[in-house]
Amino acid sequence: MNTSRFFLAGILGVNLLGAAALPQSTSNQAALAKQSSIVFAGTVSQLGATSFAGVPKSAQTIVVRVDTVLKKPSAVSLKKGDSVTVELKDPSAFQQGTQATFYTEGWIFGSGVAVKELGHRIIAGDVASAAAAGASEPLVDQTQNQVTDQELQNRLNAADFVVIGRVTGVHRWTAPKSATPQRVSEHDPDWHEAVVEVQSVLKGAQVKGNKVVVRFPGRNDVAWVHSPKFAKNQQGIFCLNRDQTSGMSTEKVGGHQVTVYTCLGHGDSLPMSDAPRVRSLLKN
Amino acid sequence: MKALAAFWVRFLTLATFVTIAGFVFVRGQSPTIKVVDLIPASLSGETNQDSEPFLAVQAVNPEIMVASAFTPNPFSANGNAPVYISEDGGNTWVLSAITPVQRMTCDITHAMPTGENHPRGDLHAGTLACASFITLDESESNDVSTSAVMNVQSTRTNVDQPFVRALGISNSDHIYVGLNDFNQPSGHTATVDVSVDGGATYRSVPIEARKTSGQDGPSVRPAVARDNTVYAAFFGWRKFSGTVATSDVVVVRDDAGGVGPLPFQALKDPSDKLPGRIVVKRVSIPWSNAPTLGQERIGSTLSIAVDPNNSSTVYVGWADHGSKGDIYTLHVRRSTDRGVTWSKSDLPHTTIRNATNIALAVANNGAAGLLYQQLSGGRWVTHMVQSRDAFATIQDVILANVPANVPAEQFLPYLGDYDYLLAVGNEFRGVFCANNTPDLANFPQGVTYQRAADFSTKTLTDGSGSPVAISIDPFYFSVPVKP
Numbered sequence: 001m002n003t004s005r006f007f008l009a010g011i012l013g014v015n016l017l018g019a020a021a022l023p024q025s026t027s028n029q030a031a032l033a034k035q036s037s038i039v040f041a042g043t044v045s046q047l048g049a050t051s052f053a054g055v056p057k058s059a060q061t062i063v064v065r066v067d068t069v070l071k072k073p074s075a076v077s078l079k080k081g082d083s084v085t086v087e088l089k090d091p092s093a094f095q096q097g098t099q100a101t102f103y104t105e106g107w108i109f110g111s112g113v114a115v116k117e118l119g120h121r122i123i124a125g126d127v128a129s130a131a132a133a134g135a136s137e138p139l140v141d142q143t144q145n146q147v148t149d150q151e152l153q154n155r156l157n158a159a160d161f162v163v164i165g166r167v168t169g170v171h172r173w174t175a176p177k178s179a180t181p182q183r184v185s186e187h188d189p190d191w192h193e194a195v196v197e198v199q200s201v202l203k204g205a206q207v208k209g210n211k212v213v214v215r216f217p218g219r220n221d222v223a224w225v226h227s228p229k230f231a232k233n234q235q236g237i238f239c240l241n242r243d244q245t246s247g248m249s250t251e252k253v254g255g256h257q258v259t260v261y262t263c264l265g266h267g268d269s270l271p272m273s274d275a276p277r278v279r280s281l282l283k284n
Numbered sequence: 285m286k287a288l289a290a291f292w293v294r295f296l297t298l299a300t301f302v303t304i305a306g307f308v309f310v311r312g313q314s315p316t317i318k319v320v321d322l323i324p325a326s327l328s329g330e331t332n333q334d335s336e337p338f339l340a341v342q343a344v345n346p347e348i349m350v351a352s353a354f355t356p357n358p359f360s361a362n363g364n365a366p367v368y369i370s371e372d373g374g375n376t377w378v379l380s381a382i383t384p385v386q387r388m389t390c391d392i393t394h395a396m397p398t399g400e401n402h403p404r405g406d407l408h409a410g411t412l413a414c415a416s417f418i419t420l421d422e423s424e425s426n427d428v429s430t431s432a433v434m435n436v437q438s439t440r441t442n443v444d445q446p447f448v449r450a451l452g453i454s455n456s457d458h459i460y461v462g463l464n465d466f467n468q469p470s471g472h473t474a475t476v477d478v479s480v481d482g483g484a485t486y487r488s489v490p491i492e493a494r495k496t497s498g499q500d501g502p503s504v505r506p507a508v509a510r511d512n513t514v515y516a517a518f519f520g521w522r523k524f525s526g527t528v529a530t531s532d533v534v535v536v537r538d539d540a541g542g543v544g545p546l547p548f549q550a551l552k553d554p555s556d557k558l559p560g561r562i563v564v565k566r567v568s569i570p571w572s573n574a575p576t577l578g579q580e581r582i583g584s585t586l587s588i589a590v591d592p593n594n595s596s597t598v599y600v601g602w603a604d605h606g607s608k609g610d611i612y613t614l615h616v617r618r619s620t621d622r623g624v625t626w627s628k629s630d631l632p633h634t635t636i637r638n639a640t641n642i643a644l645a646v647a648n649n650g651a652a653g654l655l656y657q658q659l660s661g662g663r664w665v666t667h668m669v670q671s672r673d674a675f676a677t678i679q680d681v682i683l684a685n686v687p688a689n690v691p692a693e694q695f696l697p698y699l700g701d702y703d704y705l706l707a708v709g710n711e712f713r714g715v716f717c718a719n720n721t722p723d724l725a726n727f728p729q730g731v732t733y734q735r736a737a738d739f740s741t742k743t744l745t746d747g748s749g750s751p752v753a754i755s756i757d758p759f760y761f762s763v764p765v766k767p
Contacts, residue, residue, distance in 0.1 A: 037359035054378035075330035075358050077747030106359030109326045110378035183466045185444045223390040223414035225695040245416045
């Protein structure tokens with residue numbers, strides 16, 4: 001009885017391991033890599049353990065020795081030979097010595113790095129193979145302000161308009177008395193307006209007169225530090241939403257009342273060099 | 285000849301002794317002073333402006349602490365804003381993304397009382413999330429070490445600068461959140477959110493009773509004594525020109541935890557019989573939301589502290605224009621009769637020119653602590669002052685003395701609109717922000733860096749040897765209370 005149970009478990013285990021070990025489709029890996037903030041190849045050194053104090057230990061946590069770092073934010077210190085705590089989705093797929101590429105997001109940062117698994121790919125063979133597998137994928141060292149594809153995709157989905165345009169003028173905007181009363185706060189946005197000449201619309205309907213007014217915070221307060229600031233003659237790709245923030249959603253331009261937009265989020269203003277990436281993501 | 289040699293030996297011995305004694309005396313050094321850069325080793329590559337620090341200490345287990353700053357989530361723009369957690373009394377810290385705010389808060393304060401018996405960190409936080417709208421979340425974590433995201437208990441928009449103090453009483457946490465609430469009618473915006481059930485419910489109590497310029501100043505600061513006496517200080521703005529606020533410094537008091545039918549009305553001013561004692565009337569406070577004091581903005585600097593064992597003694601400190609030629613001057617006053625009367629002038633040694641980020645605390649033995657940052661000779665100098673006699677005599681310890689012109693400001697506030705000081709047992713504990721150049725000359729009491737740093741070459745590295753630019757880091761400190 002016990003023998004047959006072990007036999008069955010063994011077959012299942014081999015199949016599962018085999019399935020995990022099979023190279024997943026490139027598109028799946030690419031999607032996982034895009035989703036992940038930290039990707040590395042490594043070798044499991046401890047099960048049910050953590051690599052530094054301050055990380056809650058559980059059956060889901062393992063310690064992995066890093067063989068190759070494939071992707072990480074620039075702020076994060078992580079290199080070959082470091083021990084990383086990984087919180088796994090399913091610890092049964094791992095044992096000491098298992099080599100895998102880990103697709104993860106950050107979790108806790110202390111004397112070491114702890115991450116949460118988003119996915120993994122078991123690597124057959126030895127450490128050299130793992131390193132080689134890693135070497136086939138380029139190191140992506142994200143700068144702190146770089147917008148990931150995932151973040152940009154989310155932003156494009158949420159935008160009312162995505163346009164390519166050029167800023168023809170910038171001026172301070174003073175809210176009329178009929179608008180929501182402005183309060184004095186260190187987070188006061190100090191609203192400015194940019195007039196953007198639309199050169200092409202990537203998302204949304206055509207714009208009347210090919211000009212839009214974009215309201216943006218001029219203040220360098222912490223509340224608005226990630227909001228784009230506009231300058232005359234600036235050209236770029238702008239993710240716009242109808243203004244629901246400043247208290248006045250329209251503005252008179254050339255005698256006509258026009259809708260005013262905002263462009264407030266990190267990555268709402270992109271350089272022209274991002275045009276192919278934006279077009280590609282908009283197709284998804 | 286022998287006599288001459290003996291003279292020189294005695295002279296050199298004495299000189300060495302005097303030099304050492306003088307050094308220790310002048311620096312006010314104690315071997316138990318601790319200064320720690322909070323940035324963990326695994327984030328050695330970061331160059332953020334981690335300004336505006338705050339600190340909470342777990343009341344029954346002071347080894348557990350939570351600190352915060354304008355530190356963004358280090359790996360995702362969509363991830364939660366993090367806090368720093370120590371479980372060993374501040375020697376080491378980890379960064380854990382547990383706040384309910386996406387990426388980075390634009391105001392955060394917190395406290396850890398233990399009325400509800402959550403000994404691993406019952407954290408109550410007030411955070412502002414700044415996206416299209418500024419949103420206040422009042423939230424709780426029952427165990428900060430689990431890394432679970434905090435549970436939001438109350439939320440609303442259109443408020444500013446939440447400032448959390450708390451007290452554990454029997455089986456509940458009493459939480460007081462001072463804030464500037466623009467939803468209040470008649471421009472009476474100075475408000476204290478009161479919860480006496482661990483944050484399950486909050487009641488917003490406006491504490492301004494007089495006519496304002498349309499609103500009060502941003503800083504509203506509560507202070508809680510063990511006997512359930514709650515004070516709050518605020519700037520009652522009477523006039524605002526756009527660059528100058530003409531303001532009263534007002535203190536209110538409640539003797540029963542702020543839960544009665546007329547909360548915070550125990551103090552009346554003799555001039556108009558209205559609730560709220562006016563400590564100073566119509567002072568001129570410069571409002572400059574641009575680099576003004578070095579690279580720092582100015583406009584709303586306020587602190588209040590009550591003796592935990594004698595709620596009759598209360599200190600209030602603020603900044604105003606000061607005298608001619610000053611940019612921003614700190615003042616401290618004291619009341620020993622529950623806020624009814626106040627010292628007529630600044631306490632000795634507490635009129636401090638060109639300084640900001642005042643934070644007051646009172647220790648169990650009645651020692652008053654005063655933390656502040658002064659711009660002096662092109663440097664930001666962080667002082668920790670203590671006194672047992674209302675600042676007549678003081679012990680002044682310099683925690684940091686760093687260049688003020690670097691790094692360049694990424695945003696405002698540069699160092700913070702506030703820093704923070706607490707009294708815990710026989711220690712003053714606190715946090716401040718400063719230029720993080722690894723130079724021992726900048727930290728007269730010594731310093732510990734968790735992040736990779738080479739003090740011999742005065743450079744930061746990313747952990748792999750590559751240099752990292754200087755930035756603003758939060759620093760934790762502990763200083764023994766003057767016996």
